[in-house]
Amino acid sequence: MLRGVSSPRKPNPARRSERSRQAVLDAARRLVSELGYDKVSIEAIAARAGVGKQTIYRWWPSKGAVIFDSILALSADGESIRLPDTGDLEADLKTVMRATVAEFADPAFEAPVRALTLQVVGDPGLAALYREKLSGPVDEAKKERLRSAQRAGQLAADADLDLVLEVLYAPLYQRWQLRSGALTPEYADRLVEITLRAFAPCA
Amino acid sequence: MLRGVSSPRKPNPARRSERSRQAVLDAARRLVSELGYDKVSIEAIAARAGVGKQTIYRWWPSKGAVIFDSILALSADGESIRLPDTGDLEADLKTVMRATVAEFADPAFEAPVRALTLQVVGDPGLAALYREKLSGPVDEAKKERLRSAQRAGQLAADADLDLVLEVLYAPLYQRWQLRSGALTPEYADRLVEITLRAFAPCA
Amino acid sequence: MLRGVSSPRKPNPARRSERSRQAVLDAARRLVSELGYDKVSIEAIAARAGVGKQTIYRWWPSKGAVIFDSILALSADGESIRLPDTGDLEADLKTVMRATVAEFADPAFEAPVRALTLQVVGDPGLAALYREKLSGPVDEAKKERLRSAQRAGQLAADADLDLVLEVLYAPLYQRWQLRSGALTPEYADRLVEITLRAFAPCA
Amino acid sequence: MLRGVSSPRKPNPARRSERSRQAVLDAARRLVSELGYDKVSIEAIAARAGVGKQTIYRWWPSKGAVIFDSILALSADGESIRLPDTGDLEADLKTVMRATVAEFADPAFEAPVRALTLQVVGDPGLAALYREKLSGPVDEAKKERLRSAQRAGQLAADADLDLVLEVLYAPLYQRWQLRSGALTPEYADRLVEITLRAFAPCA
DNA sequence: GTGTAAACGAGACGGTACGTCGCGTCTTAAG
DNA sequence: CTTAAGACGCGACGTACCGTCTCGTTTACAC
CATH class of the missing domain: 1.10.357.10 (Tetracycline Repressor, domain 2)
Structure with missing residues (x-):
């Protein structure tokens, strides 16, 4: 079987470090608050998170995705939302x-x-x-x-x-x-x- | 006499090259269409326009401003706008x-x-x-x-x-x-x- | 009992896999021939040999040592060397x-x-x-x-x-x-x- | 005329900064003395020289070439060499x-x-x-x-x-x-x- | 006309960040 | 306990652009 240009070797999610994942999302969230979206760099996120850049590139396709995820993680704490219903x-x-x-x-x-x-x-x-x-x-x-x-x-x-x-x-x-x-x-x-x-x- | 910190030396608009201005705006517009906003670089605009980078930095404060101007130039062909009024x-x-x-x-x-x-x-x-x-x-x-x-x-x-x-x-x-x-x-x-x-x- | 700084935990040579050792040396030798010394990486040797990186690090101290060993293995086929002595x-x-x-x-x-x-x-x-x-x-x-x-x-x-x-x-x-x-x-x-x-x- | 994949755009030596050239060679020389050849990195040379990495890549093809040049510059101070000749x-x-x-x-x-x-x-x-x-x-x-x-x-x-x-x-x-x-x-x-x-x- | 000062094209410079590769360590699962 | 596999923190790679800074070369206004 041909391998072509060799596919990008996708990582095994089972071995993913939850510790690193959280550190990255936290760092991203805080940096966005401090600097605004486009002054945040992946290098800065990695440094702040105490994580190798490769670990970010391994699990997210782009800076946008990391930041998106980091914000999403805030809201998606799973609670089901319910609006008030007083009848009025x-x-x-x-x-x-x-x-x-x-x-x-x-x-x-x-x-x-x-x-x-x-x-x-x-x-x-x-x-x-x-x-x-x-x-x-x-x-x-x-x-x-x-x-x-x-x-x-x-x-x-x-x-x-x-x-x-x-x-x-x-x-x-x-x-x-x-x-x-x-x-x-x-x-x-x-x-x-x-x-x-x-x-x-x-x- | 000392000049001190010397103010930023603002250029004289009278001498501005209309040729270059148009070339820059055209190039910016076309590059945005081809690549999308954030893959456009000032270097690319300058190269495409056949213009020195300094000419762009002289007249615009940021990439955003150039692109903004280039789009604005499209619409602002000066005609005063008027909506139809048939009474209905x-x-x-x-x-x-x-x-x-x-x-x-x-x-x-x-x-x-x-x-x-x-x-x-x-x-x-x-x-x-x-x-x-x-x-x-x-x-x-x-x-x-x-x-x-x-x-x-x-x-x-x-x-x-x-x-x-x-x-x-x-x-x-x-x-x-x-x-x-x-x-x-x-x-x-x-x-x-x-x-x-x-x-x-x-x- | 506390272990303190704990010495580097040296492996037991008796349990060493001869199979892996040979595979590593072969791979090293072939990669050096193909790519020249400094384009060979330990990762490449491990991959080519079908061996975990740790297995290399466990038994050799450096890339140089592996390659050195691999070349040495060629010559040191144990025969005792003897020069001709015709009297002239x-x-x-x-x-x-x-x-x-x-x-x-x-x-x-x-x-x-x-x-x-x-x-x-x-x-x-x-x-x-x-x-x-x-x-x-x-x-x-x-x-x-x-x-x-x-x-x-x-x-x-x-x-x-x-x-x-x-x-x-x-x-x-x-x-x-x-x-x-x-x-x-x-x-x-x-x-x-x-x-x-x-x-x-x-x- | 076809341009092919576009050749690498070679720089104009006339505009080369002598200041930077000297700073790079000096830095390279000193770093080699301090760290030995293979622990010297281009990043370190650039940092020590106060020079952008691109400036090194613009003028030298490889780390080896920089270091070679830096050592060569030492000796090649142009003096013609002459050995003693006492007759013995x-x-x-x-x-x-x-x-x-x-x-x-x-x-x-x-x-x-x-x-x-x-x-x-x-x-x-x-x-x-x-x-x-x-x-x-x-x-x-x-x-x-x-x-x-x-x-x-x-x-x-x-x-x-x-x-x-x-x-x-x-x-x-x-x-x-x-x-x-x-x-x-x-x-x-x-x-x-x-x-x-x-x-x-x-x- | 000519002199001179500006804006111009070109592009080298010191930098920052990119996305990739390989290091040596550490963790996991299988044997 | 060793092994293959491979994720990890780290650091260097070589590239792309950033915005600034010379370089000559037009260009257009003042003489």
Whole structure:
């Protein structure tokens, strides 16, 4: 059998050092916070983690993947997400949206989230991974709350829930991304009100 | 007399070579299309443009600025923008949104626009420039059309027009950015309908 | 009980795998021939020999030692060496020197012998080993023949035999090493004649 | 005209920085003395010289070439070499040989000369360069002295002078290289005596 | 016209980081 | 307990670009 140019010799995951994996992800996370995405280098991650560069190259295909993983590891602590359901959709959404606004306004979230965004915009593969691992589960939880509202007659029964989420979140997301306006609790409220009017059940 | 630390010796714009400027912008544009934003290097731009590296560093502060300029030069052909105004807001907006959707779906726009987006997300300064030079004028034209609609009673008189634009465009923009759904003419129509319902004049 | 710094844990030679040892030496020899001394790596030897790297490190202290051993294994096939003794010293030496010249001129000997030389020049320890295992026995055989000649009155009785060997062989060795001249049978003859004149018995 | 795979873009020697060249050669020389040939790395030379690695790779093809050059630069200070000629060949040669022995015994010469030797043995190209730039001129000076001796009837008129030099120097060189014996003034004297007997004029 | 100062192309420079290779050590599983 | 296999921390490799710094050579304005 021909071997061709000899395939890249893939490593055996069973022997992977969990210690090193964690050290790399930690170092990546901290460096991104300190320096911002594009001033982080693989050499710096390796040095900070006390790890050989090869160990990074062995397990991740690119700097982006490491950093993506490091951020993902933060959120994916496995807990299943659940939105508040007091029966009052508008109040519940305002609670959630105000929290989201606060999160985006927190400077500590700035660097890693921008890093994540850059990754996802620039790399279709990471975008898919992002949707699967991060936004997917969260969106599903949100849609669950919306379905509950539909059953309660607070939202049009035939509303496209993906679209509802877009109308609710995309303006906020865009404003943050382009820095085109302030992220205030009032803004959060406004988005909820507008969305509910847009998808109000037919009277 | 001593010169001290001597200020950075800024060049005289009057003597700037238009030939070189164009060559650089062209080269940048083409390289971004061919390789994508982050595989483009200043060295490559200079080589492709047949220009010394110093000529680039003399007139632009960073790679981002060159590429930003090169994309900006495309759009800013100076024509003042004007949206259609047939008197039917919904129809006019659908026309415009369908065109926008088509533009985003065009693969030829993909590389430069993603490059631009990455710039703007990552660099607050470029974000400001972007709002001033690109999105600003376009948004102003859109808002002009919306004001006309307000006068015609087709839109709530007290609607925050910036917010209207966000609700109209941000979902589309986000869908494109995260590749989270198809960009179809129907989607464009839906966004218009929802937005108009959200900001309908109080009956 | 504490082990303290614990000595380097020397392996038990009785359990050594002869199979592995041979495979390593063979692989080393062949790789030196193919690639030359300094492009051979321990990793390559281990891979070619189908042996774990640790097995090499367990039994040899350095790459040099492995290669040295591999070349040594070739020659040291245990036979005791004996020079011809027809009674005519000049004729006998010419026979031997012509053979030596031919050996050095053989391209198949080139790579390993240069490798050996580099080792020996660079590493005093290997130099000692070389003298003990390789050149020593051969030189002793040569000196035996010279003593026979001294008894026969063909060589000064008080000649320093080590010096005789140096005068006889060093020029040849240097010429080969620096590639500073051709190695011909005539050259071999000339060296013998000169040496015999230099150490002729006092008339 | 086809460009092929694009040739390696050779640099323009006119623009070469003499400052950097000297700094590299100095650094190389000192590092070889401190660490010995094979523990010197190009990175270390560049760092010590305060020079970018690329500057070394731009002008030298290999570590060996740098170090070779650095040693060569020492000797090649252009002075024409001249051996003493008192009319007494034996005395003159003993003077020279004793000096040579002393030089080889000097530990300060040890590291660079072994480095040079390793280079020359391992690389035919450097061997040629070595003969041309270093050993050539020196040997020519020695042969000049020998010719003078031939005219004075102190050496066989038909002696092959290259061979005379080999018989004179190669034993010393080999003894140093293999560390097979002490390098003493007496040894130097002995070599001269033996050589002169071997190439004595026919009585 | 001519002189002179600028901007220009070219590209060498000191650096940083890249992604790869090999070192010598350490760990695991099989015999 | 040795072995084959191979991951590990480490450090050097040779390359690509960075942004700065000369080099001559245009080029265009002031004389």
